[in-house]
Every structure is written in C-alpha cells, then in structure tokens.
Amino acid sequence: MDFNLPEELQMLQQTVRQFVDKELIPIEMQSKDGVELKPDVKTRLEKKTRDMGLWMLDVPEEYGGAGLDLLAQVVVWEQLARTAALPSRGETIFGPEVRPILYSLNDEQKQRYFYPVVKGEKTMCFAQTEPDAGSDPGSMKTRAVRHGDHYIVNGVKRFITDAEKADFAQVMVVTDPAKGSHGGISCLLVDMNTPGVKITARYKTIMGDEPCEIVFEDAKVPAANLVGKEGEGFKLAQKWLSVGRLRHGARAIGIAERCIEMGSSYAKQRVTFGKPLAERQAIQWKLADSYIELHAARLMVYQAAWKSDQGEDTRNEAYMAKLYADEMSVRVVDRVLQIHGGIGLTLDLPLAKWFVDQRSRLITEGASEVMRMVIARHVLKTYG
Ligand SMILES: Cc1cc2nc3c(=O)[nH]c(=O)nc-3n(C[C@H](O)[C@H](O)[C@H](O)COP(=O)(O)OP(=O)(O)OC[C@H]3O[C@@H](n4cnc5c(N)ncnc54)[C@H](O)[C@@H]3O)c2cc1C
Structure with a gap:
C-alpha cells in the first residue's frame, strides 16, 4: 500500500500551488463580493491555465480537454480552493464546465448540445x-x-x-x-x-x-x-454525483489547509497579555484539532478518488468524504476565524466568506442529514 501521490501528480500539485500563490492569492480580496471575476482578469487567467495544460480539466483529450483522472482533478481542485479569488460556484478559469451528463448524449444530441458547450458557445x-x-x-x-x-x-x-x-x-x-x-x-x-x-x-x-x-x-x-431512455433519469444522475461530491471534499480540504496556514501565521504575530497567541494552549489546540481533521479528510477524499479511478463503485466513500470534509471545513474556518478575532470578521480576509460558503455546503448538493441517512442505510444493510 503506497499512500504517496504518484510523482506526476506531485508535480501537478506543485504547479497549481505556485499558480495559486503567485497569481490568485494576491488578488483574492479585490472583488469583495467574490462572485464574479472581472472580465480582463478572467481572460488573463484563462490564458495561463491554457498554457499550463489545464484547460477543461476533466474533459477527455479527444474533445480538447486535459483528460485528468479523478485523483488528479482532486489534487487540482484542492490547491485552487486555497484561494477565495475564484467564485465558489459557477464559472471557472479552466474553460467551459462540461457536466458529465453530456457524455451520455447520443451523437445527434452531442452536435446540438455537447460540442457547443465544449466550444464555449452554450452554457x-x-x-x-x-x-x-x-x-x-x-x-x-x-x-x-x-x-x-x-x-x-x-x-x-x-x-x-x-x-x-x-x-x-x-x-x-x-x-x-x-x-x-x-x-x-x-x-x-x-x-x-x-x-x-x-x-x-x-x-x-x-x-x-x-x-x-x-x-x-x-x-x-x-x-x-x-x-438516455425514458425513466433513466435517476440512474444517469448517479453517474456524475460522486464526482460532484469529491469536488466538494477537495474544496473543503483546500480551504482548511489555507485556514491553518493563516491561523498559524497570525497566532505567531499577534501578541496579547505579553505573549504571542501561538504560546497559548487554547489557540494551539484549535490548530492541532484542525490539522488532525484535515489529515483525515484528505485521506478520505484521495482514497475515494483513487478507488473511482480503478473503476470501482465509490458511492459510499463519496458520501462519507463529502460529509466529513465539508463539516470539517466549517469547524476549521470557525476556529481560525476565532483566532483572528475582529479582523477575521472583516472582508479584508477570506475567512468570513469561507465561513458563509462552507456553511452553505452542508445544505446544497446533498444536505448532511441526507448523507447520514444514506450512510446509515449502508451500515444497517452490511452489519448485524
Ligand atoms: C445557492 C443554492 C444553489 C442551488 N443550486 C441548485 C441547482 O443548480 N439545481 C438544483 O436542482 N438545486 C439547486 N439547489 C437546491 C439544493 O440542492 C436544495 O436546497 C437541497 O437539496 C436541500 O433541499 P431543500 O432546500 O428543499 O431542503 P429540505 O429537503 O426541505 O430539507 C430541509 C432540512 O431537513 C433535512 N432533512 C430532509 N430530509 C430529512 C430526513 N429524512 N431526515 C432528517 N433530516 C432531513 C435536510 O437535511 C435539511 O437540513 C440550490 C440551493 C441553493 C441554496
């Protein structure tokens, strides 16, 4: 059993990390509503992602995409989530979003819907x-x-x-x-x-x-x-939902990692009652708990993505990874916001935005209670 990312994925991880640190983090608080990128900024960043070979991450190469497998996509999404520069939903800087349902279209439908989406002519x-x-x-x-x-x-x-x-x-x-x-x-x-x-x-x-x-x-x-065929709607939906859940998981771990970076750095600088916050156990435990939970979530997300790339059914793993990682990120953002005190509540830092965004993730695309309900069904069927 080898838990290391393959060398090419480590290189991809480094490339995207550097791109985020150099190009995105410096501009992340320019748009305080954080919903849309300015058109000129978007065009500039799109040129860079094309140059890096990251255009349409999940689209097969035969259609002009980067053709990344799921583990590679998770690695990229995780790094991208370390910045609040990109909108959390909707448009990206990686070309048109080709939803997996479009691969299920017949040839005639592909002409009318799939290719126009890939070319950026339709959304x-x-x-x-x-x-x-x-x-x-x-x-x-x-x-x-x-x-x-x-x-x-x-x-x-x-x-x-x-x-x-x-x-x-x-x-x-x-x-x-x-x-x-x-x-x-x-x-x-x-x-x-x-x-x-x-x-x-x-x-x-x-x-x-x-x-x-x-x-x-x-x-x-x-x-x-x-x-597809009449009555197949739910079955088709299953095909792409696991991918969406792992995308949630990857986003959650990227945000949690950046929060820990920010929390650790701020705790070292900020002095109260004559000592840096980093020397207080109450603050250290927030960082330690966050780090432990991030590690667990990352293993869950990577393992589910890897297993899916082996062609195995990962519905349960994807549910567990989405649920755990999203809830973990809410706890981590909350702790790190607390470490920052009042400045954490301002729009000068991305923490308040993530606090709201990640909270919303416990409702959208599969609410936590519903994830637990499905996982419990699996447990009750499997054991006892
Ligand atoms: C910003 C945003 C964007 C969205 N985008 C889309 C989109 O593009 N397309 C789309 O189709 N939908 C979209 N949605 C809808 C979203 O997926 C739903 O809001 C979500 O599935 C929850 O459904 P609901 O709001 O009806 O809550 P409800 O289903 O009414 O649930 C209310 C609460 O009860 C809990 N609950 C429900 N059933 C149970 C149970 N059996 N046991 C215990 N607790 C339970 C839920 O977890 C939740 O906490 C979006 C929602 C938002 C807010």
Whole structure:
C-alpha cells in the first residue's frame, strides 16, 4: 500500500500551488463580493491555465480537454480552493464546465448540445429541486407528457444556479408518476428560450449567488431531447454525483489547509497579555484539532478518488468524504476565524466568506442529514 501521490501528480500539485500563490492569492480580496471575476482578469487567467495544460480539466483529450483522472482533478481542485479569488460556484478559469451528463448524449444530441458547450458557445444549468422536493427528489411533480414527437412539460423548479445565463437546462421530470423514483423520472434537455419556460424569481443568498425559479407552462420539448431512455433519469444522475461530491471534499480540504496556514501565521504575530497567541494552549489546540481533521479528510477524499479511478463503485466513500470534509471545513474556518478575532470578521480576509460558503455546503448538493441517512442505510444493510 503506497499512500504517496504518484510523482506526476506531485508535480501537478506543485504547479497549481505556485499558480495559486503567485497569481490568485494576491488578488483574492479585490472583488469583495467574490462572485464574479472581472472580465480582463478572467481572460488573463484563462490564458495561463491554457498554457499550463489545464484547460477543461476533466474533459477527455479527444474533445480538447486535459483528460485528468479523478485523483488528479482532486489534487487540482484542492490547491485552487486555497484561494477565495475564484467564485465558489459557477464559472471557472479552466474553460467551459462540461457536466458529465453530456457524455451520455447520443451523437445527434452531442452536435446540438455537447460540442457547443465544449466550444464555449452554450452554457447549461441543472434543474432538479422544486418547492416541495429538495432532499427528496423522488417527490418531484414537474410532469412531462409525451404527445407524438414531443413532450409537454408543466411544473416549477427552484434554486437553479446559473438559470439566467444558461442556454439550456437539464431538467429532471416525471414521465411515469406510478413508478416515481423507481423508473418514473427522466432527464430532458430544454432550451431556455422555449415558449412557456420563464424565470419567475431570483433568490438572494448569503453566499452572494442568486439561484432562480423556473416555471414550465405547457412547454413543448422535442422527444429527441430525452437523455438516455425514458425513466433513466435517476440512474444517469448517479453517474456524475460522486464526482460532484469529491469536488466538494477537495474544496473543503483546500480551504482548511489555507485556514491553518493563516491561523498559524497570525497566532505567531499577534501578541496579547505579553505573549504571542501561538504560546497559548487554547489557540494551539484549535490548530492541532484542525490539522488532525484535515489529515483525515484528505485521506478520505484521495482514497475515494483513487478507488473511482480503478473503476470501482465509490458511492459510499463519496458520501462519507463529502460529509466529513465539508463539516470539517466549517469547524476549521470557525476556529481560525476565532483566532483572528475582529479582523477575521472583516472582508479584508477570506475567512468570513469561507465561513458563509462552507456553511452553505452542508445544505446544497446533498444536505448532511441526507448523507447520514444514506450512510446509515449502508451500515444497517452490511452489519448485524
Ligand atoms: C445557492 C443554492 C444553489 C442551488 N443550486 C441548485 C441547482 O443548480 N439545481 C438544483 O436542482 N438545486 C439547486 N439547489 C437546491 C439544493 O440542492 C436544495 O436546497 C437541497 O437539496 C436541500 O433541499 P431543500 O432546500 O428543499 O431542503 P429540505 O429537503 O426541505 O430539507 C430541509 C432540512 O431537513 C433535512 N432533512 C430532509 N430530509 C430529512 C430526513 N429524512 N431526515 C432528517 N433530516 C432531513 C435536510 O437535511 C435539511 O437540513 C440550490 C440551493 C441553493 C441554496
């Protein structure tokens, strides 16, 4: 058993770390809302990531991407998370985000949706959540009824990130209410300019991003836009959800590491009652606990990514890694913010932003309670 990263991944890690230290950390507090990069900054950084061979990290080389396996992606995401310069959701400086669902498209659909996304000509959003169906998507109501060569879609989707910018949405719909989540939910690609598709609300969040509500009123969607077979929506979703969870985990460990760097450095400089904070046990224990938990989370995230690259089912490992790493990062940010005192609460440092962002991660893309529920199911099935 070898726990060391392969040499080429160690080199990749160093390259991205240096890029973050040199290019991103110095500008990270320029945009205090931290949601969008300025266009000229984005263009400059994009040129650098292209030059480093990191354009479209996870896209296979045959489509012009870097073709990194999951462990390599985790290594990159972890390093990138050490800075608050990049928006925590949405656009990146690594080219268009090609959501894994697009690989499941047939050749004709790829021409209309996949290639335009890869070329940066179209963007998409993912619409699953509804006002009465968040953690329990099986209770969704948005209905698609087949009429000859098209579907008629009616329903409401809520909290959809990037809906306003998207050219099309990947919409999860009920095609067979009797089957529900056991073969009754399908995935449709819906052009956002389809008559009957409207953005009806925008929610301001504490993180700064503004997910939207989309209403579908008798929207006519070609049957040719069905992804996979009817009723396969949930099965397809499983294919990419583990990747998203490990991305969460990698982000959490990157943030935690930078917080520990910041906490240690500040504790050495800041003198109270005649001594640096670093000499106080109350402060040392915050750093020690943070370091131990970061180590555990990193092992979990790396192991799950490595196992996935071996072609094994890593659903449970991905759940555990996402849950543990996200919760760990909230504890670490909280401790390090505490070490900084009042300055930790200002927007001169990234701590307050991470405090809010990482807290939000315990709700979005799989709330902690739901992760625990799924892990408990596995435990009860496996033991006793
Ligand atoms: C900023 C933001 C962006 C988002 N982007 C998208 C997007 O792009 N696309 C999309 O489809 N959705 C998106 N969402 C929706 C997000 O995925 C949901 O908010 C999330 O799944 C939780 O659903 P909910 O809000 O309905 O909470 P609920 O499901 O109502 O849950 C409320 C609370 O109860 C807990 N809970 C639920 N069930 C149980 C149980 N069985 N046992 C114990 N506790 C339970 C939950 O953990 C949670 O703490 C986004 C949300 C936000 C805030």
